[in-house]
Amino acid sequence: MSEPILTLSDVTVAFDALKAVDGVSLTVPRGQRRAIIGPNGAGKTTLFNAIAGAHPPTSGKIRFNGHDVSRLPPHRRAQLGISRTFQITNLFPTLSVQDNMMLALRGLKPKKFSLFGSPDPDDNEAVRIAAALNAARIAGRAEIIVKEMSYGEQRQLEIAIALVTTPTMLLLDEPAAGLSPSERSMIAEVIRSLDPAITVILIEHDMDLALGLVDYVTCMFEGRVLVEEPPEGIRRNAKVREVYLGKPRHA
Amino acid sequence: MTQPVSKNSILAGMTGRALVIAGLVVIVAACLPMVLSSYQVGLATEVLIFGVLAMSIDILAGFAGRTSLGHGAIFGVSTYVVVYATGQAGLSLWTGFALGVLAATAVASVFALLAVRTSGVYFLLLTLALGMIVWGVCLRWTQVTGGENGMRADVRPAILMSHSAFYWAVLTGAVIVSFAMWRFVRSPFGLTLRGIRDSESRMRSLGYNVPLHLFIGFTVSGIFAGVAGGLYAMFNNFVSPSTVALAQSVEGVLMMIAGGVGTLFGAFVGAAAIIVLENIVSSYTERWLMVLGITFVLIMIFAPEGIIGKLRAITSRKAR
Ligand SMILES: Nc1ncnc2c1ncn2[C@@H]1O[C@H](COP(=O)(O)OP(=O)(O)OP(=O)(O)O)[C@@H](O)[C@H]1O
Numbered sequence: 015m016s017e018p019i020l021t022l023s024d025v026t027v028a029f030d031a032l033k034a035v036d037g038v039s040l041t042v043p044r045g046q047r048r049a050i051i052g053p054n055g056a057g058k059t060t061l062f063n064a065i066a067g068a069h070p071p072t073s074g075k076i077r078f079n080g081h082d083v084s085r086l087p088p089h090r091r092a093q094l095g096i097s098r099t100f101q102i103t104n105l106f107p108t109l110s111v112q113d114n115m116m117l118a119l120r121g122l123k124p125k126k127f128s129l130f131g132s133p134d135p136d137d138n139e140a141v142r143i144a145a146a147l148n149a150a151r152i153a154g155r156a157e158i159i160v161k162e163m164s165y166g167e168q169r170q171l172e173i174a175i176a177l178v179t180t181p182t183m184l185l186l187d188e189p190a191a192g193l194s195p196s197e198r199s200m201i202a203e204v205i206r207s208l209d210p211a212i213t214v215i216l217i218e219h220d221m222d223l224a225l226g227l228v229d230y231v232t233c234m235f236e237g238r239v240l241v242e243e244p245p246e247g248i249r250r251n252a253k254v255r256e257v258y259l260g261k262p263r264h265a
Numbered sequence: 266m267t268q269p270v271s272k273n274s275i276l277a278g279m280t281g282r283a284l285v286i287a288g289l290v291v292i293v294a295a296c297l298p299m300v301l302s303s304y305q306v307g308l309a310t311e312v313l314i315f316g317v318l319a320m321s322i323d324i325l326a327g328f329a330g331r332t333s334l335g336h337g338a339i340f341g342v343s344t345y346v347v348v349y350a351t352g353q354a355g356l357s358l359w360t361g362f363a364l365g366v367l368a369a370t371a372v373a374s375v376f377a378l379l380a381v382r383t384s385g386v387y388f389l390l391l392t393l394a395l396g397m398i399v400w401g402v403c404l405r406w407t408q409v410t411g412g413e414n415g416m417r418a419d420v421r422p423a424i425l426m427s428h429s430a431f432y433w434a435v436l437t438g439a440v441i442v443s444f445a446m447w448r449f450v451r452s453p454f455g456l457t458l459r460g461i462r463d464s465e466s467r468m469r470s471l472g473y474n475v476p477l478h479l480f481i482g483f484t485v486s487g488i489f490a491g492v493a494g495g496l497y498a499m500f501n502n503f504v505s506p507s508t509v510a511l512a513q514s515v516e517g518v519l520m521m522i523a524g525g526v527g528t529l530f531g532a533f534v535g536a537a538a539i540i541v542l543e544n545i546v547s548s549y550t551e552r553w554l555m556v557l558g559i560t561f562v563l564i565m566i567f568a569p570e571g572i573i574g575k576l577r578a579i580t581s582r583k584a585r
């Protein structure tokens with residue numbers, strides 16, 4: 015057995031008195047597809063922020079790929095191979111898709127410090143950008159300015175940006191939120207065809223979408239882990255039904 | 266469609282049309298001394314120098330989304346050092362100029378260290394305060410700076426004594442540093458500044474050390490402000506605390522805004538507009554600062570995208 019890629023031990027993130035994440039321990043094996051589900055305000059996004067470093071944990075430890083990353087700033091965690099998308103679209107709206115991809119690609123490369131170099135991508139970069147745009151199903155949109163894209167395309171670009179860095183672990187925060195049913199199934203297809211070597215953690219409200227894509231499910235509620243089990247069992251789990259549908263009323 | 270001239274030349278990505286326009290503008294600018302009076306050539310020289318200053322401010326404001334009110338001080342430090350080095354210290358112009366730019370760069374890097382973790386109005390206020398400190402030092406350190414009276418030196422060498430000769434020298438310098446700034450904002454590093462302007466949190470999650478990039482951007486912008494300050498020392502042969510004063514920074518920012526934030530070369534148009542206006546106004550009234558304020562308000566209301574921005578918007582509307 016190889017060491018799990020991600021281990022959280024007793025991670026807490028507090029906003030003043032509110033513990034948005036409250037003592038979460040979690041283990042994700044290498045290459046797993048994991049869903050994190052839970053009602054609004056359960057602490058899912060805050061947990062991602064703790065893992066990716068945007069909001070480091072108040073207490074507890076996070077180990078990623080053999081490193082203790084608990085206190086590292088986000089750019090150092092990105093350098094170790096953690097890549098993420100945002101629940102609220104977070105792109106470079108005034109730049110072209112191409113420039114968005116270039117920024118994503120060069121985040122871990124010394125070329126980002128080229129002060130007077132040519133703006134054009136080299137051949138290797140061009141190939142990788144094309145591959146990521148292709149994987150996210152937005153090939154051929156490279157020249158367009160991001161703020162002129164449809165919302166659905168922007169969600170696809172979110173994924174393309176997270177992918178082009180060839181991450182070890184990909185955190186997807188509600189990648190299909192706000193999309194039409196056909197766009198949602200397209201996003202599902204994108205996720206399904208990701209390289210199996212990448213560990214993927216997916217936050218998703220929609221159980222139908224999430225359960226079809228993953229090996230294992232963690233359900234959060236009020237900052238804590240409520241249930242962890244494979245997707246087959248989760249729908250029938252009484253606790254999960256309770257937090258999703260409210261307490262069953264006695265007839 | 267216009268095609269890029271060449272993929273690998275140093276002009277990479279410049280379209281044929283842009284190259285022709287840039288060439289024509291430089292030729293017209295080079296011909297100005299033949300039609301203008303020597304007084305007007307002096308004004309044109311000033312436009313070039315302040316255009317470079319405004320451009321250096323635009324690197325941060327237009328591309329990194331951070332408006333500095335400290336660049337007048339960075340500019341003025343270079344002016345001080347060049348005047349002091351060539352006058353009191355008796356060094357050659359070249360050495361003095363190099364020291365001036367170096368001093369401006371050093372001051373810019375100190376400003377940068379303190380300011381890179383801020384943005385918005387905090388960045389504005391912090392750079393303003395740092396500029397005020399420089400002004401205070403120049404005012405009080407009388408033995409070196411001459412205090413309120415300032416310092417005089419014959420900075421300009423004999424061959425550049427005539428108005429036109431000096432104008433051409435400054436034009437050459439302005440063309441070179443403008444080209445350098447253009448390359449800089451379009452470089453892979455320049456792209457990271459635009460990324461920071463659009464989304465800092467995304468940049469961090471992609472592996473960028475945002476403060477480091479802002480530090481480098483600020484320092485490089487300071488180099489260019491220092492070049493402008495050195496040219497100003499040659500133009501004026503004199504320096505006093507008003508050169509590092511807040512009004513200098515504000516004027517630079519207004520020129521940049523008047524030309525168009527993020528247009529880079531618009532800085533020269535903005536500098537021309539403000540300097541011409543200043544000269545017209547000053548023959549009627551002493552209240553230049555008030556007129557400047559009113560002009561600024563009018564620009565913000567009627568052309569917040571600046572003169573070049575406005576022209577671009579109009580031409581692209583016609584093209585549709
Ligand atoms: N920066 C913050 N400051 C204060 N409170 C916050 C902050 N971020 C999140 N919270 C609070 O923490 C709790 C968990 O929020 P979080 O965004 O992690 O939930 P979530 O599970 O992602 O919900 P959703 O499904 O709506 O996205 C909420 O009560 C929220 O109001």
Ligand SMILES: [Mg+2]
Pocket residue numbers: 058059060101
């Ligand atoms: Mg969320």
